[in-house]
Amino acid sequence: QVQLVQSGPEVKKTGASVKVSCKASGYTFIGYGISWVRQAPGQGLEWMGWISAYNGDTSYAQKVQNRVTMTTDTSTTTAYMELRSLRSDDTAVYYCARDYQTAPYFFDYWGQGSLVTVSS
Amino acid sequence: QNVLTQPPSVSAAPGQRVTISCSGSSSNIGYNFVSWYQHLPGTAPKLLLYDNTKRPSGIPDRFSGSKSGTSVTLVITGLQTGDEADYYCVTWDRSLSVMLFGGGTKLTVL
Numbered sequence: 001q002v003q004l005v006q007s008g009p010e011v012k013k014t015g016a017s018v019k020v021s022c023k024a025s026g027y028t029f030i031g032y033g034i035s036w037v038r039q040a041p042g043q044g045l046e047w048m049g050w051i052s053a054y055n056g057d058t059s060y061a062q063k064v065q066n067r068v069t070m071t072t073d074t075s076t077t078t079a080y081m082e083l084r085s086l087r088s089d090d091t092a093v094y095y096c097a098r099d100y101q102t103a104p105y106f107f108d109y110w111g112q113g114s115l116v117t118v119s120s
Numbered sequence: 121q122n123v124l125t126q127p128p129s130v131s132a133a134p135g136q137r138v139t140i141s142c143s144g145s146s147s148n149i150g151y152n153f154v155s156w157y158q159h160l161p162g163t164a165p166k167l168l169l170y171d172n173t174k175r176p177s178g179i180p181d182r183f184s185g186s187k188s189g190t191s192v193t194l195v196i197t198g199l200q201t202g203d204e205a206d207y208y209c210v211t212w213d214r215s216l217s218v219m220l221f222g223g224g225t226k227l228t229v230l
Binding site for chain 2: 037113
């Protein structure tokens with residue numbers, strides 16, 4: 001069965017960086033992409049970006065594109081999302097989700113979420 | 121302010137039918153397929169529909185979708201208390217080059 005298992009909660013200082021991992025199993029990793037979605041407290045879901053596990057192509061939301069890097073490691077079937085220069089409004093639950101191989105499309109399996117708390 | 125507009129909340133009694141609308145523009149809904157997600161905060165969102173109307177395996181036919189121009193609608197029939205959740209529409213916007221989420225609609229089953 002398809003599973004996406006994310007790394008645990010993180011507490012970071014303002015200005016620091018965080019790297020969230022998403023370990024995929026149960027499917028051919030390079031046949032799909034991974035999107036990252038976050039939800040701040042009391043807010044709706046927000047798409048952050050997408051990466052193709054096939055060739056590493058990326059597409060980032062303009063809001064975070066200068067601070068985010070998404071990568072994959074095909075040897076361990078793991079996707080990573082690094083967010084730099086953290087601000088208090090980056091406090092959120094971050095989700096990875098399986099997506100289409102060649103472009104963002106729809107998200108059929110999701111990780112359990114990783115809480116990132118940013119404080120001064 | 122969300123580019124995709126959903127009603128903040130809807131409610132209905134168990135067994136009843138409810139519709140959740142999602143309105144956009146020619147650069148998003150009018151241009152691309154829409155997917156719908158059910159989300160209980162603190163849990164992983166669940167895909168309900170993709171390509172406007174298609175259900176993934178395991179999603180009951182109580183959930184259906186339609187599209188007209190730059191709007192889509194999610195219909196839930198035979199409401200159950202377990203359907204209480206937030207519902208989001210999602211699509212690609214070719215002008216903004218971003219996947220857009222609607223603002224979300226909180227469904228209350230009275």
